[in-house]
Amino acid sequence: xxxxxxxxxxxxxxxxxxxxxxxxxxxxxxxxxxxxxxxxxxxxxxxxxxxxxxxxxxxxxxxxxxxxxxxxxxxxxxxxxxxxxxxxxxxxxxxxxxxxxxxxxxxxxxxxxxxxxxxxxxxxxxxxxxxxxxxxxxxxxxxxxxxxxxxxxxxxxxxxxxxxxxxxxxxxxxxxxxxxxxxxxxxxxxxxxxxxxxxxxxxxxxxxxxxxxxxxxxxxxxxxxxxxxxxxxxxxxxxxxxxxxxxxxxxxxxxxxxxxxxxxxxxxxxxxxxxxxxxxxxxxxxxxxxxxxxxxxxxxxxxxxxxxxxxxxxxxxxxxxxxxxxxxxxxxxxxxxxxxxxxxxxxxxxxxxxxxxxxxxxxxxxxxxxxxxxxxxxxxxxxxxxxxxxxxxxxxxxxxxxxxxxxxxxxxxxxxxxxxxxxxxxxxxxxxxxxxxxxxxxxxxxxxxxxxxxxxxxxxxxxxxxxxxxxxxxxxxxxxxxxxxxxxxxxxxxxxxxxxxxxxxxxxxxxxxxxxxxxxxxxxxxxxxxxxxxxxxxxxxxxxxxxxxxxxxxxxxxxxxxxxxxxxxxxxxxxxxxxxxxxxxxxxxxxxxxxxxxxxxxxxxxxxxxxxxxxxxxxxxxxxxxxxxxxxxxxxxxxxxxxxxxxxxxxxxxxxxxxxxxxxxxxxxxxxxxxxxxxxxxxxxxxxxxxxxxxxxxxxxxxxxxxxxxxxxxxxxxxxxxxxxxxxxxxxxxxxxxxxxxxxxxxxxxx
Amino acid sequence: xxxxxxxxxxxxxxxxxxxxxxxxxxxxxxxxxxxxxxxxxxxxxxxxxxxxxxxxxxxxxxxxxxxxxxxxxxxxxxxxxxxxxxxxxxxxxxxxxxxxxxxxxxxxxxxxxxxxxxxxxxxxxxxxxxxxxxxxxxxxxxxxxxxxxxxxxxxxxxxxxxxxxxxxxxxxxxxxxxxxxxx
Numbered sequence: 001x002x003x004x005x006x007x008x009x010x011x012x013x014x015x016x017x018x019x020x021x022x023x024x025x026x027x028x029x030x031x032x033x034x035x036x037x038x039x040x041x042x043x044x045x046x047x048x049x050x051x052x053x054x055x056x057x058x059x060x061x062x063x064x065x066x067x068x069x070x071x072x073x074x075x076x077x078x079x080x081x082x083x084x085x086x087x088x089x090x091x092x093x094x095x096x097x098x099x100x101x102x103x104x105x106x107x108x109x110x111x112x113x114x115x116x117x118x119x120x121x122x123x124x125x126x127x128x129x130x131x132x133x134x135x136x137x138x139x140x141x142x143x144x145x146x147x148x149x150x151x152x153x154x155x156x157x158x159x160x161x162x163x164x165x166x167x168x169x170x171x172x173x174x175x176x177x178x179x180x181x182x183x184x185x186x187x188x189x190x191x192x193x194x195x196x197x198x199x200x201x202x203x204x205x206x207x208x209x210x211x212x213x214x215x216x217x218x219x220x221x222x223x224x225x226x227x228x229x230x231x232x233x234x235x236x237x238x239x240x241x242x243x244x245x246x247x248x249x250x251x252x253x254x255x256x257x258x259x260x261x262x263x264x265x266x267x268x269x270x271x272x273x274x275x276x277x278x279x280x281x282x283x284x285x286x287x288x289x290x291x292x293x294x295x296x297x298x299x300x301x302x303x304x305x306x307x308x309x310x311x312x313x314x315x316x317x318x319x320x321x322x323x324x325x326x327x328x329x330x331x332x333x334x335x336x337x338x339x340x341x342x343x344x345x346x347x348x349x350x351x352x353x354x355x356x357x358x359x360x361x362x363x364x365x366x367x368x369x370x371x372x373x374x375x376x377x378x379x380x381x382x383x384x385x386x387x388x389x390x391x392x393x394x395x396x397x398x399x400x401x402x403x404x405x406x407x408x409x410x411x412x413x414x415x416x417x418x419x420x421x422x423x424x425x426x427x428x429x430x431x432x433x434x435x436x437x438x439x440x441x442x443x444x445x446x447x448x449x450x451x452x453x454x455x456x457x458x459x460x461x462x463x464x465x466x467x468x469x470x471x472x473x474x475x476x477x478x479x480x481x482x483x484x485x486x487x488x489x490x491x492x493x494x495x496x497x498x499x500x501x502x503x504x505x506x507x508x509x510x511x512x513x514x515x516x517x518x519x520x521x522x523x524x525x526x527x528x529x530x531x532x533x534x535x536x537x538x539x540x541x542x543x544x545x546x547x548x549x550x551x552x553x554x555x556x557x558x559x560x561x562x563x564x565x566x567x568x569x570x571x572x573x574x575x576x577x578x579x580x581x582x583x584x585x586x587x588x589x590x591x592x593x594x595x596x597x598x599x600x601x602x603x604x605x606x607x608x609x610x611x612x613x614x615x616x617x618x619x620x621x622x623x624x625x626x627x628x629x630x631x632x633x634x635x636x637x638x639x640x641x642x643x644x645x646x647x648x649x650x651x652x653x654x655x656x657x658x659x660x661x662x663x664x665x666x667x668x669x670x671x672x673x674x675x676x677x678x679x680x681x682x683x684x685x686x687x688x689x690x691x692x693x694x695x696x697x698x699x700x701x702x703x704x705x706x707x708x709x710x711x712x713x714x715x716x717x718x719x720x721x722x723x724x725x726x727x728x729x730x731x732x733x734x735x736x737x738x739x740x741x742x743x744x745x746x747x748x749x750x751x
Numbered sequence: 752x753x754x755x756x757x758x759x760x761x762x763x764x765x766x767x768x769x770x771x772x773x774x775x776x777x778x779x780x781x782x783x784x785x786x787x788x789x790x791x792x793x794x795x796x797x798x799x800x801x802x803x804x805x806x807x808x809x810x811x812x813x814x815x816x817x818x819x820x821x822x823x824x825x826x827x828x829x830x831x832x833x834x835x836x837x838x839x840x841x842x843x844x845x846x847x848x849x850x851x852x853x854x855x856x857x858x859x860x861x862x863x864x865x866x867x868x869x870x871x872x873x874x875x876x877x878x879x880x881x882x883x884x885x886x887x888x889x890x891x892x893x894x895x896x897x898x899x900x901x902x903x904x905x906x907x908x909x910x911x912x913x914x915x916x917x918x919x920x921x922x923x924x925x926x927x928x929x930x931x932x933x934x
Contacts, residue, residue, distance in 0.1 A: 312923035314899070318916070326905070326920030378903060378922060379783055380854075381847045388783075430783055431808065475811045478839070528809055535810060587816075588809045589785045591926035 865889015
């Protein structure tokens with residue numbers, strides 16, 4: 001938005017022009033609504049409209065256009081004014097893939113509009129809508145993202161810029177983040193990942209909040225939904241105010257769902273509850289120190305399919321291959337019983353920015369996190385209400401960052417320090433899988449980005465040290481307490497080069513080297529992993545994992561109607577840490593168990609993601625993407641397990657700018673074909689990989705401006721054909737089918 | 752300065768709240784683990800005792816399982832006792848299983864031909880538990896007698912109260928194969 005004052009008078013004229021932010025071309029048929037006047041103007045073919053306003057009054061102007069996200073601006077003008085608005089018209093068509101010179105390396109995102117429509121989903125399931133992101137699940141409510149075959153300890157998630165700490169070591173532990181507390185989710189790959197704590201081999205996922213609107217009034221948003229599968233419902237409220245000396249935003253989310261169902265039966269004990277609250281405030285303290293406070297609390301209770309709770313290999317063998325899981329009930333139930341999880345995660349972030357001069361800025365940050373994880377099993381002697389696993393973790397992070405901006409370059413360097421303490425609460429009465437430990441991690445990083453006329457060059461380094469102090473007991477009796485310490489040094493370096501081949505096409509090369517030290521579970525876990533009926537043993541002799549990754553991507557905007565993007569990647573990992581099944585079994589009170597020990601191998605993961613968007617004609621958009629991936633354990637010459645199967649997706653979207661008083665009516669139909677994971681040997685799993693499956697979906701959405709409120713309503717159907725299917729990355733595939741048809745409705749009101 | 756002290760207060764409160772938790776004493780003992788199982792079989796003339804011992808629980812040193820010899824074509828009365836090791840002492844769990852009788856059931860299978868095991872006790876719903884049982888031997892042979900203790904089986908599913916494990920569901924609390932000889 002840029003303003004030019006023209007003259008001084010009492011009643012005045014607002015002349016506005018709306019341009020496409022990407023192409024700089026005027027946008028016609030944009031509805032421009034001023035709630036104070038309750039009047040709508042439509043832009044002409046030159047993208048222009050005019051209003052008569054009163055000097056000094058405050059106005060709220062909403063702009064909406066087919067294929068764009070509606071935006072509201074706060075105006076207070078004292079003279080005839082011409083304003084130019086840039087609408088991010090093209091972005092939605094490109095799924096927020098940024099194009100042009102200012103683009104960061106390979107960024108994909110889930111936008112506010114998509115988050116609104118997918119409010120019922122958890123973070124991982126929401127991200128799965130993005131090309132190249134998949135999820136590892138233990139039922140629908142427990143899901144972890146996977147990018148280019150990397151997940152868990154190899155993939156960091158940032159919540160408002162802070163690397164999420166917590167019990168991320170288990171595949172049945174979902175990230176404790178409310179996506180509705182953010183406004184946008186990005187997948188960051190390339191050099192800029194080196195600025196963040198954690199091991200970012202595959203890239204990182206970042207949940208971010210919008211900057212405050214330049215508007216001193218109270219504004220907000222209400223988003224609510226209902227879905228038929230599980231009879232789930234929920235609501236999210238956001239309130240914000242940007243006063244001259246203090247800006248604040250408050251968000252709250254509540255979700256509640258009962259037993260989900262497959263095409264044929266209810267999945268007993270798969271309900272969930274979630275209640276989150278977050279608060280963001282920005283204030284200028286002292287001189288020039290812009291200070292931000294962010295508080296968030298995430299609280300959830302999740303049920304785990306009752307029929308998937310097995311405690312021996314005989315149980316597993318009996319449960320596999322049944323037409324319905326054990327404990328399936330004929331009636332829908334809402335209650336949650338053991339096995340279940342209760343997780344709380346709290347974050348406090350305090351950051352301060354100071355502009356030293358026009359090209360230097362300093363940023364100081366503290367972040368504290370508390371993670372409380374309780375897992376309840378079905379236990380004897382009335383102990384089901386005592387958690388079988390109860391871990392309390394707290395971590396503290398300090399960062400000092402210096403950002404230097406020159407005409408064509410940005411240099412960032414920083415120092416970080418993190419302290420983590422992990423404590424098993426003794427009341428469980430069960431030997432913990434993970435020992436108590438504390439860890440100290442100092443780090444340094446440096447990144448530099450330089451823009452040339454037709455290209456952009458990025459370079460970065462990072463160093464991390466991790467010192468573990470581990471408190472555990474001997475494995476033989478009498479049990480004795482032992483204290484161990486281990487020290488690791490990690491380095492990472494990365495370069496990226498972006499080149500504008502021509503007006504239409506960008507090509508980008510990325511290469512990076514990362515050292516990752518073994519995580520606590522890989523070093524010291526010891527005990528039964530009942531979820532998979534196996535004994536899991538850490539290996540304290542593990543060395544750091546060294547990986548080299550490279551990727552090439554090509555993005556082309558052929559015409560205003562055709563856009564393509566493709567990325568080819570290759571990861572080579574020496575000393576890749578994985579759970580190796582051992583040839584011997586171990587006898588316990590529950591019979592013989594297969595034993596898995598963390599070992600190292602030489603592994604490679606390679607693949608490509610491709611995407612095409614095509615505007616058939618005005619109002620009809622077609623998009624498709626395809627992901628291919630292969631993982632190999634070279635030392636043993638066998639496939640890597642838990643790698644996503646290839647997937648092809650397509651969507652056809654019909655939209656118009658107006659339908660009576662309604663705006664942006666949109667109807668989309670989509671199909672998703674997931675291929676069978678054929679790259680797997682028969683002896684690598686208890687059962688063969690599930691068959692390929694096709695899911696169809698459809699969505700209708702519509703918007704309307706009523707006075708100062710903007711209303712968006714949608715109706716969505718997933719798995720229209722009620723297809724029976726099982727997914728390779730969902731652990732419940734051993735026991736049950738995946739979710740059947742789901743119809744959801746929702747409404748969001750912005751005011 | 753007032754603002755600064757306020758900031759420091761917020762951060763230190765958070766730090767204190769976080770670090771004020773007790774350090775664990777590490778003396779974990781598994782209340783849930785079954786470390787010893789004794790299966791005693793009595794006939795009119797002799798008494799045989801099978802045992803399972805695993806003081807260090809899952810992992811570590813392997814359990815020691817001792818079976819025994821039964822006489823051919825005899826009737827035995829069986830009783831099963833379970834123990835957990837708590838602070839160096841064996842505590843009997845049998846009454847815990849009995850008290851939750853409706854949630855537990857033993858199942859018996861043998862690779863030795865002619866062995867028939869039947870239930871000799873009932874839970875509150877008149878379904879078998881199996882802590883008390885009867886064993887009838889047939890002709891000579893050797894193999895294993897496997898006992899399985901299920902937690903929360905579906906006792907009303909087809910065949911379950913008759914001792915068939917197929918439709919039982921639930922979790923296995925114990926599964927022991929005793930080597931036996933019948934002659």
